[in-house]
Amino acid sequence: MSTPTTEAPRRARTPKPKLDAVSAAAVDAAREALVEVTEPGQVGEHLRVEASGERLVSHVFECTMPGYRGWSWVVVMARAPRAKAPTVAETALLPGEGSLLSPDWEPWAERLQPSDVGADDLMPYREQDERLEQGFEATGEQDVDEVAQWELGLGRARVLSPEGRAEAAERWAEGDFGPRQVSARKRRDTVSATCASCGFVSQLAGSLRGEFGVCTNEWSPADGRVVHLGYGCGSHSETGQEDGDKEIQRASGVIVDEHRVELDRDSPPAQGDAETPADDAAPADSGDAVETVVPAQTAETTETADTTETADTTEPADTTETADQSTEQDASAES
Numbered sequence: 656m657s658t659p660t661t662e663a664p665r666r667a668r669t670p671k672p673k674l675d676a677v678s679a680a681a682v683d684a685a686r687e688a689l690v691e692v693t694e695p696g697q698v699g700e701h702l703r704v705e706a707s708g709e710r711l712v713s714h715v716f717e718c719t720m721p722g723y724r725g726w727s728w729v730v731v732m733a734r735a736p737r738a739k740a741p742t743v744a745e746t747a748l749l750p751g752e753g754s755l756l757s758p759d760w761e762p763w764a765e766r767l768q769p770s771d772v773g774a775d776d777l778m779p780y781r782e783q784d785e786r787l788e789q790g791f792e793a794t795g796e797q798d799v800d801e802v803a804q805w806e807l808g809l810g811r812a813r814v815l816s817p818e819g820r821a822e823a824a825e826r827w828a829e830g831d832f833g834p835r836q837v838s839a840r841k842r843r844d845t846v847s848a849t850c851a852s853c854g855f856v857s858q859l860a861g862s863l864r865g866e867f868g869v870c871t872n873e874w875s876p877a878d879g880r881v882v883h884l885g886y887g888c889g890s891h892s893e894t895g896q897e898d899g900d901k902e903i904q905r906a907s908g909v910i911v912d913e914h915r916v917e918l919d920r921d922s923p924p925a926q927g928d929a930e931t932p933a934d935d936a937a938p939a940d941s942g943d944a945v946e947t948v949v950p951a952q953t954a955e956t957t958e959t960a961d962t963t964e965t966a967d968t969t970e971p972a973d974t975t976e977t978a979d980q981s982t983e984q985d986a987s988a989e990s
Contacts, residue, residue, distance in 0.1 A: 663846030671706075678712035678732040678741040679704045685714040688743040698728055712741070719750060725754025763884045765854045786819030798862050820862065827867060846887035847894075854892035858880065911933035 682701055689698045690706025707713045716728040725936035729749050734741040750756060764779075772778065789812070815823075837849060850856045855872035858864045859881070866884060870877040916976065 672708050672711070673707040674704070675710045675712050675734055675741075677739070678710065678734050681712075681732055681741050682714060684741070684743070685732060686716065688730050688746055689728050692746055693728070702727065707731065710736070710741075711744070722755070723748070725751045727751050736745050784813075784819075786799060786816055786822060787813040788816040789813060796862065824863060824866060828883055829880050831887050832870075832880050832882040835887055837885075837887065839876040845893070846889065848891045849885050849887040850882050850891075852891075852893065855885075855890070856884070858884075 682704075686698065686701070694868060697718065697720045699719045702715045702717055705713045705715065710733065712732045714730045714732065718726040718728050720726075726748055727750075729745075729747045730743060731745040731747075732741040733744040786984070835846060835849070837846060850870070853872075855870060855875065857871055858868040858870040867881050868884060870880055870882050872890050872892075875888050877886065877888065948955055
C-alpha cells in the first residue's frame with residue numbers, strides 16, 4: 656500500500672518593486688525637504704536611491720551632525736498614478752551599520768541608580784520589599800529578634816529582613832571601605848593593622864556588629880563611613896608606636912623617673928629655703944658656735960647613763976656608814 660505524497664504549499668513570490676524613474680530623479684526636491692526640517696550644515700551629499708514600493712522611492716543623504724556617526728537622512732518620495740511630479744511623503748533620520756546607538760530602553764524603576772537620587776527626591780512606596788519585614792515577626796535568630804522588638808517600640812513598622820541585611824553587608828564589603836590586605840612588612844598600599852583593633856571605630860548594633868562599624872577619626876578617609884573590621888588605614892589609633900622610643904616629657908628642676916632621682920644644680924634655690932648644703936657649712940676653727948642637735952634616742956641613753964653613775968656613787972657611801980656602825984658596836988662590847 657503506497658502512502659500518498661504530500662507537498663508543501665509554495666509561497667507566492669513577491670515581485671521586487673521597480674524603481675520609479677520620475678521619483679528617483681527628484682533629488683533636488685528631496686534635499687529641499689530636508690533643509691526645511693534641519694539646521695544648516697546637517698545634510699551632506701546624496702548617497703543613493705532605493706525603491707521602497709510601487710512608485711515609492713527613498714532618497715538617502717549623509718548626516719553631518721556631530722555625534723551621529725553612521726546615521727543618514729532619508730526622504731521618501733511618492734508619485735500618484737499618471738502624476739508628472741512626485742511629492743514628499745516622509746523625512747526621517749535613521750541609523751546605519753556601525754552607527755552609535757543609545758542603550759536599549761529600560762523602565763524608569765529599573766534604570767534609576769542609587770547615585771541618581773538626592774536627599775530631597777521622593778522614592779515610590781514599595782509594599783512588597785524583600786529587604787524589609789514586619790517588626791514583630793520572629794526571624795529565628797535571638798539577637799535579631801531582640802533588635803526587632805526594641806525597634807518596634809520606636810514606631811518602626813518594618814525592619815531589615817535577612818535578605819536586606821545580607822545585601823547591605825555584601826555591598827559594604829565590596830565597597831571602598833571593605834577588607835584590605837594586611838602586611839606586617841609594611842609594603843606599599845598595605846596596612847599593618849585593621850579597624851578591629853582601632854580605638855576610633857564604633858561598632859554597629861545587632862547582628863552586623865561582628866563585621867562592621869563606623870569610623871570616628873576625622874583624619875581618616877573613612878570618617879563617618881561604615882567600615883569593615885578588616886579595613887585599615889594610616890590613621891589607626893595605634894599606628895607608629897613601633898617606629899621609635901616614646902618621647903618622655905622632662906620638666907625643669909628635679910627629674911624623677913622609675914630608677915633614680917637627679918638634682919639639677921644649675922637651678923637657683925627657692926626663696927626662704929632654710930636648708931644649707933653640708934659643703935657650705937662654716938669650719939670648726941672659725942670661732943662660730945655650732946649648735947649640735949642630739950637625737951632623741953641619744954638623749955635617752957645619756958639620761959640612763961647618768962642614773963647609773965649616780966647609783967654607783969651612792970652605793971660606796973652606804974657601805975662606809977655600815978662599817979662605822981659595826982666599829983661602834985664592837986667598842987661598846989669591850990667596855
